[in-house]
Amino acid sequence: MNTETHASESPDSQWIAYGREVAALLSSSTAESWTDELWTMFSGFMLAQNEMGRSENLSNTYFSFKELLEFFEKVEGIRKGEFREL
Template sequence: MKTQTHLPESVDSVCMAYGHEVKELLSMCSAETWIEDLWAIFTGYMLAQGEMGFNPRLADIFTSFRDLVMFFEKVKAMRAAA
């Protein structure tokens, strides 16, 4: 029989941990800079597609990119409203 050595984390503590990580990420540079860098990364990726060949996950990668840009756009708007 196995016994648990620790209690599972509460949803609140997980959210707090995520919030801490996001705070650290946003302390590195502004949301505007993150957006510019994401566009540069994705543009380079798209330009390299000709050399790399077909990627069946391209639509999924674009969706992830779009979601990240939208996240930083929301952060930018939140900071502007504060």
């Protein structure tokens, strides 16, 4: 993913560049598939905690996971035409 922009580019062109990168990422699978994969990864991570020992950053990991799930829920809403301004 290349989200670097030149200093002379407008903020709008930066958002467009980010949008292209997100579109490219999302075109490889559905939002539902991404959500399922996230649950699989997070579940595996949680199960491994018993073997690896508890992580000091477990709460940060959880909230990052939660934000990713919310992102894909919003993406699915946009795909279904349920877009609303934040």
